[in-house]
Amino acid sequence: MSAPRIALVHERFTEYGGSEAVVAEFMKTWPGAPVFAPITDPRCTRTLLEAAGLSPGTSGTGGPGALSTPASELVRDTWLSRAYAAGGRRSHAPLLPFAPRAFRALPLDNAYDAVVVSHHAFATQAAFATAAPVIAYVHSPARWAWDSAFRAREAGGRAGQAVLTGLGALARRNELRAAPRLAHVVANSQAVADRVRDWWGLPASVVNPPVRVARFAPDPSIEREDFFLFAGRLVPYKRPDLAIAAAQRAGVRLVILGGGRYRQQLEAMAGPETTFLGAAPDDVLLDMYQRCRALLMPGVEDFGIVPVEAMACGAPVLAVGAGGALDTVVPGISGEHVPAGNDAEVTDGFARAMRDFDPAAYHADTIRKHAATFSPETFRTRIADIVSRNSR
Template sequence: MTQPRVTIVHERFTEFAGSEAVVEALARQWPSAPLHAPIASAGVLPSDLEGRLRSTGLSRLLRGSTYAHLLPALPVAMRSLRLAPSDVVIASHHAFATQVALARSASAVPVVAYVHTPARWVWEASMRTGEGSGLGAAGLAAFSAAFKPFDVRAARRVHTLVANSTFVADRIRRWWGREAQVVAPPVDTDYYHPDPRTPREDFFLLAGRLVPYKRPDLAVRAAARAGVRLVVAGDGRSRAEVEALAGPGTTFVGRVSDAELRDLFRRCRALLMPGVEDFGIVPVEAMACGAPVIATGAGGAVDTVVPGLSGELVEPTGPAGEVDAWARALAGFDAGALDPARIRAHALTFSRASFAAAMQHVVDGVLDGSPVPEPRREVRLPATAVHRRPAPLGTAAPAAGSR
């Protein structure tokens, strides 16, 4: 069978994080596919993929890895990309990549958008503060209002939308009025694996950037109230604040290497995920090492953490009761009731091989002319409720009643 001509488009290559790992997996799945991005810094991609990358003149205007000053130009740059003749274009989207569907060079080509999330700062005013964009809140609000019609228009032009979780699929439904298939991002379950020589120890683990939306404050306050040991691996602008809240049983180890993180996964009693993530790679990496996960019962954790199998979900209670709810979960957690082998087997359903098979299925369906759900006419502003939906394509379905 002749391999299809695939082109891969990404927002930017200014750092290597979760979305870039998805692009790397796609690039290795289709080794002849050119990679396009409006802006790119040298050395971000693995060296063997650098030669396939095509960026624009905007890259010369980067200030180190800072691109905020280029934000207004990026949608136009996406619509102006000159793509090679292709059978399908795969766009990795978290802000502007779907705009490639409006490009003249993609006008006759089906576009598959892998959506890490629609741009939350466009659709949620609360996301325009805190992290900082370089444009200022007022400027970003004006830009968001002007961009929304183009965001919806491009989403309507995309042939097939793929969400990285049911949580993100719900945003796509509410904000863009479209249905999306769900394919979980790839997790390196080969590197993250158990070591039978490493015994479990009596500490909980919090790993990742210490920033407000990940709620490290909730984890350390709950650990102090429950009187349990907590190891915090990571750094970020909230570290000083979080250290001030921590009890005597909490230890901060700062940023750690991949090998050190894997060792912590293998030794911890359970990993904590108090924030609401679009998907959440770290919890699946921990599960691949046989560690259970205790997570807030919202966002991507609803897809990955199966109560009684791979961990426990703490139902959101609101600010008044959240510390008590988490403290009860930590104090009463029985790691011995969960089988590390079953946890590992569950994590394998999110492997790189599962991702590749699911994306191949999506692309084959596009090229075979499979019907695509019609766009809904209604596009609403975000609701606060979290809707739980079926397990992602390419992952094992949870046991009945487990969610």
């Protein structure tokens, strides 16, 4: 029996993050499958190929006509990439209104047994470009389109709010148009599956995204220190402001690891108990995971890669009890849930959790064993089974 002919579709390759890491695992699952995206940046696609275990000179054998295809040709873009390059690759945002049309025009035709789509805004529009079954791996329906409170935090002012409101209406309309054409929906957490049910009216399986748990591990020679850690991009929805306010209230040390547009505002509100280290490479991140008392996750994440990385190092996680944390943080085993609520309630909850934190209540080996259940190998096995059952 011949291997299934699979095509992969992703939103865009403009920076490398969690959703791009999922695509890299797709590429390992179906070697040689072509990857379509309307907008690409060579720097991001180079990182993608490396993460997939490929180099520009290697070849793949997955898609029709793709025998011995050089890896550098596996990622295929559209005219939007040329427009992006012409603008100096400064921002992809002005091109997003054109993305639905670009997805619908992808050359998928009838050449594949299944199309696997990595979606968080417009990618499910690829369902209009093929008669093959389309399996959508949904990082989330576009939260800035469906959730007005989320949109207000991300907009960055009145002008941004107006732009996101218009773009959100386009995203909602297109997501709903594509939903009936999907053969199967896979959500990256139960919280995202609930959104798919509520916003699209569809059921969804849950397959948590892959986490590089083998890259992160406890070091018995390193002792835990007396600081809590926030790690991640400094953007509003991750709520580093709540971590800072809670540390001030509790009178405990906090280390902020990460960079972003929110940093100057955060530094203005922080007290002497908070230290900003900026963006850092994996070795610094690993060191901080191994030294911190616990990681803080005050924002509601779709899933949350960072908490699982920290748990792989034996660090417990204090997380707001909503979103992806309900999938990853097991109270009394790998950390604790802080009750969700308004900003004042969440701040009080984190302050109390940090003030009362007892490191002796957690065991690094138990935490790491839990983190191992989110390995890339587990992800590839589960997603391959779903696609196989839904291919023609």
